[in-house]
Amino acid sequence: MNFKKVGVVYRKELLEVLRDKRTLFATLILPVLLYPLLIVGFNSIMTRQTAVMEEQGATIAINDSVGNAVSRLLAEEIGTIDNYNLVPFTATTNQLYEDKDVHAIVSIGDSLGADGTQFYKVYVQYDKSKDRSRIVFDKLYDSFKASEKKLQKQQLQASGINPEFLDLISVRERDTSTAQKKMGMLLGMFLPYIMIIMLLSGASTVAADLVAGEKERRTLETLLVSSAARQELVFGKYLTIITLAMVNVVVNLFSISFSLKFMLANSAAEMSGVQMPISAILILLMAMIPLATFFAALLLSISTFSRNMKEAKTYEQPILWVAMMMAMVSFLPAVEMNNLMALIPVINIALLFKAVMINEYALSHLLITIGSTLVLDVLAIWATIKLFTSESVLFRSEDDSGSLKAVGKNKNNFFNPFYGLVYFSLALIALYYLGTYWQGKDLMSGLLKTQVFIIALPVYAIIRLLKLKEKEILRIKMPKATELLLIPFIAIPAAIIVSVISQLINIIFPFPPKYVEMLSKLFTMDASVWKVFLVMAVAPGICEEYLFRGFIIRFFEKYGTKVAIVLSALLFAAFHLDPFRFVPVFLLGLLLGYLTLRSGSLVNSMLSHTINNGLALVLVTYGSSAWLKPLISGEDSLHYWLIIPAVIVFTGAIYLFHKVTEKGVPECAE
Amino acid sequence: MIKVMNLSKEFPKKDGTVFSAVDDICFEAKDSEIVCLLGVNGAGKTTTMRILSTIFKPSSGTAEIQGYDIQKNAQHVRENLGFLTGDTGLYNRLRGSEFIRYFGRLYGVAEKTIDARIKEMADMLDMHDFLDKKIEFMSTGMKQKVSIVRSIIHDPPVMIFDEPTSGLDILTARNIVSFIRECKQRGKCVLFSTHIMREAERLADRIVMIHKGKILANGTLDELRIVSEQTDLDDIFVYYVNKFTDETEVLAHEF
Known part of the structure; x- marks a missing residue:
């Protein structure tokens, strides 16, 4: 392989990409604009909303059926909360509550204990599904607890006991996780997802164009006749996809970092001084490279196989979806990295990401992740070069043999990979639902039924239905x-x-x-x-x-x-x-x-x-x-x-x- | 110099049988000679040319370009070959000069040589005005000129033109035709395919008629006229096709 020619192909493809305004917008401009808007905007709206709700106050209806000093104290205490006003419970209160003019109804009742102590029961009626009502409840609760403490202290003092007695045990948290680590935890959850998606979307914007696009624009033939070897063309294009995918990731990451930094600088004291874990992110960028090469090879082989860009985009969809689902593993709290997980592509990177972010990862996991991804990568590249040297793939004509009409004409047309996968999927679904159900009822007969009714009989039925020669x-x-x-x-x-x-x-x-x-x-x-x-x-x-x-x-x-x-x-x-x-x-x-x-x-x-x-x-x-x-x-x-x-x-x-x-x-x- | 020896190409059909696109053909094209592959659509012209340019592998038989075997020495074959079709696409986002340079580099031509060739060809084809224009803004004629320069940037001794004028307007087609003549003058071996009789008549030193993957006739226009006792190339072609159909029908009857 002549690396100079790989370089020639690579430079030309990059030049073309850079001249494509849509690609530039999607990979460079969009992320630069998106995150500040998303993070900063969302954050400021959030804080403002909360502040507004805090200040908003509420109208509380009091239904005091006790009417003694204690119950009056409870009500008075509520009255001291900023912007809260009290109204007595009347016949119209329920209607006012429905109309949201009254935000909560507090009913105070009492009962007598065995020793004659008077106990108070406070019912709070509010709408838990509303953020504002929940804030109201929290405030009311705090207020009742404060009143309770006041009363208890009065009682103790009256009985000649030191009221400090009530604060006998005080609990204080000492959180050993640093703010840094909390930040890592948070980033570890959504960063891997975003980065994997960005990697794929960056790669897929160009991949379809690189071979399927050349087929569509009728430039491929000229390229194949040139004296560049097939693998030189493949590698040049492959490097282009990797570059674009990684550029997309880096740009996104920087944009996220700056937006977060801005957000942190403006946030509460608790998070101040927390830095973006830059070194961890650099390690992860390195780990992303094998994944980028794997996606690049996968997408390039799809592009090579497809007749045109539209077809390539269609084939890309399932890969995007599967990768997205797998990347979501970082949101699951219970899933942790182990050797087996390190073998599964995408999932391994997502979990590794999470572990690195809180600085708790094993080197072996990192190595298995990189190693297994590279193995898949080599396989995919090999497949692409194979496809690129296959004339039936490069000059694939419209294939009508899979249509039902064609099957009707010639039974052998039934045996194409599409129907194979469809049949397999149906059988798998039957096995999963029906088979599991049967085996759950009775293992022995369930297994036998699965073999006969799910695995063998449907095949026999299809052979009969299509009137195929079974033995042959x-x-x-x-x-x-x-x-x-x-x-x-x-x-x-x-x-x-x-x-x-x-x-x-x-x-x-x-x-x-x-x-x-x-x-x-x-x-x-x-x-x-x-x-x-x-x-x-x-x-x-x-x-x-x-x-x-x-x-x-x-x-x-x-x-x-x-x-x-x-x-x-x-x-x-x-x-x-x-x-x-x-x-x-x-x-x-x-x-x-x-x-x-x-x-x-x-x-x-x-x-x-x-x-x-x-x-x-x-x-x-x-x-x-x-x-x-x-x-x-x-x-x-x-x-x-x-x-x-x-x-x-x-x-x-x-x-x-x-x-x-x-x-x-x-x-x-x- | 092109030498085609018992070349065949079969494509598998969906029903399990095979389709013979090219069936045991032999012909030669010498240096300073224009040979025309004449046949109707689907005769096997493009398949033959794709095999010669190493895009397809032959099912049997082989061919040589400048003495290099198309299978054993594919790399050398491509280096010695210029290839142009009428409907070739170009990279729209590149400038004309960038496009030509890209292929020059792929062929491993030195930068200085590329510069010199672009200048020489631009002078000849009057391209200086639009050489640095982006291809997407070029007219069909301009694009075709860029394609011509691209096909000859590595100065190959053998040129293959697959339906070079198809889909082109008359003025653009003239550019191609004069370029083909120019190639001959420079001592190149030229093979071009067409289904347009007039083009074959005007350009070719020798005509190879191809039909259903088989060669019907191979000779100069005069030779073909004598054998077929017809003057017009249209009539000559029909004569050979009828003869071929009769023969195959007789064969079919005999078996």
């Missing part, structure tokens, strides 16, 4: 005997390898105890071993394979075998609705996808899946038995050394499987 589409055919023979030698070591991998994951990101409890409940159902085996191994083996390797995988096959395997495995992993098992299930999905597509027979993956689940069952059920003891360490985890023979057997068996299935498999022509 879903690859239901008997594999060769040699293939079947090899499956156990693939499935068993694969299950061991995947188990060991998930044990390793468990060390770094420990399962929460509640989760382990729930999982073990699944395996220790109150039923015979064979029944459990049927529900936990055979049914998923058949039904889930029917759905994922039979049906779902078909939707992605037009992008090639590898893409179909990876995407179906991703959906398979997502379908388990379990972040802790995502990686192991994904790996399993890869294997099962390979087995089916390579051999052209779904039976292979069904058998393999059943063996895999069965093995897990054996491990949990017989983990403590003598014959399994040598393989097991602790309660039900495998010894790590097992991975060595497992890898050897697995590699050998896969090699043989690959050989056996070599001929006459058109699906694997690649």
Whole structure:
């Protein structure tokens, strides 16, 4: 790659961006104007409003049914509050209260205690939903308490007891959190949200323009014919997006800082002297860079894939929404940073932000956050370069094959990624609501019902409805005997390898105890071993394979075998609705996808899946038995050394499987 | 020098079959020669030119530009190639000179050389008045001139013009036509495509007729006239298309 050419592309794109008044307005001028208006304006309105309400005073109606010295004192005390005037309770008072001419009605009653002491009960009628009424109530309450104290002191003095006795215990706060830290807490809540949104909106203003825009204006072809390599073009454009995103963040941040500073300077003494935590913000700006690169790569790949700007903007929307939702995690008080959270993009930055702002963060979290974001970033950039070298993407024509009309004409048109995702989403929703409901009523039958009625049957119904050839589409055919023979030698070591991998994951990101409890409940159902085996191994083996390797995988096959395997495995992993098992299930999905597509027979993956689940069952059920003891360490985890023979057997068996299935498999022509 | 050897390009269709946009074609274009790729819309002209300019990869066969293989040496091919189409867009927010300079830099041309070439071409095409104007404020003719300079800024020995006059008014089209002649005079190898018979007649040293991805005829206008026994290029073209249709129908009958 020639960095000089990257620089040429970068400079030209920046120049174009700088000449676009709309972009300039959105990235530079708007934030400079917005925050002062928002923060300073809002703040001054707030303080003024409160001050006004304080001064406003109120009219209080008094309904004194006691009429002695004490009750008169209570009323008098209220009369001493600034701007409060008292009116006696009359027949029209209720009407006046409705008309808001009377703000509260105070009724004073009394009762006698067992020893003859007279107790007073004060009822305050007010409208709690009104800010002004709440202030009135607070003032009345304080006034009653002051009167009470006065009376008590009089009583004590009369009985010859020192009235100071009432102040025996005085409570005072000593807040160890500095005003600085409180400020950090507050900033930590809304700054990450604002910064992530600004980062994305800054990036998205240019991203769509950079490739989809070139397609639309018919300049892309000229660019591709020039002697700049594709990756030089991609990197030049990529740097442009990052720059703009970061500029947007920095400008916003400065604008926020200055507005806040102004606000602090004008606010109460408590907050005076509090500085914006500049060094913390600088650390975070650094941490934002990987996120900026990730968004840039993601948006650039969308832009490359889209035919025109409008399409690119449409595809950007879901990303904006998801990122916004994830960024909102900073508003949740209970969510705290840990190793697992540090792996999830956007959420990790938001939480890290919060932690850094109050100066309580672990370096490891910072490193995991940056590292995991960079990994995603590399993947997205790689995808963009791939897209940029794919002629079918760069010169994508209007695709009508997804329309219902086209499906009517040719049934095979049904199998496009859009319908695949729609079907998957519907199945997921059914699983989440219906499946959970069934399993809640009765775990055993619920699981079985889920497999049959949610996972398998709808697929069968669609195949029938569209009059598709079930056996051909879903690859239901008997594999060769040699293939079947090899499956156990693939499935068993694969299950061991995947188990060991998930044990390793468990060390770094420990399962929460509640989760382990729930999982073990699944395996220790109150039923015979064979029944459990049927529900936990055979049914998923058949039904889930029917759905994922039979049906779902078909939707992605037009992008090639590898893409179909990876995407179906991703959906398979997502379908388990379990972040802790995502990686192991994904790996399993890869294997099962390979087995089916390579051999052209779904039976292979069904058998393999059943063996895999069965093995897990054996491990949990017989983990403590003598014959399994040598393989097991602790309660039900495998010894790590097992991975060595497992890898050897697995590699050998896969090699043989690959050989056996070599001929006459058109699906694997690649 | 362009050498096309058994070039084919297939596009997958939605129903699983493939569409042969270019089907096993061979032809050559020498230096100081203008070769015209003549065919109706959808004949495979643009696909051929996109393969030659390394935007598309061929399904089979290959081609050479100045002796560089379009697949193995794509980078060198692009350096030796100028490419211009009638409907190419430009970056509206750049000035004409900035636009040309951008491409000069992408081709790795030295700044001094870029300056000199811009001056030379601006003299030739009478562009000094609007060279520093923003492209969005330029007329179609001005834009086309900027595109011309852009296509030749790296002084490539081979020029490819894909429907260079389509969508242009008559005066602007004349600029292109005289530029194509100028290229020949400078010793460049020129390949241009068109569906306008008159243009082919006036410009081409040799005409390659292409139809449904296949080459119907390849020769000078005189050679084609002799074989087809027609004078007008329109009639010659129709003659070859009919001949091709008959042959394919016969073939279809035989099988």
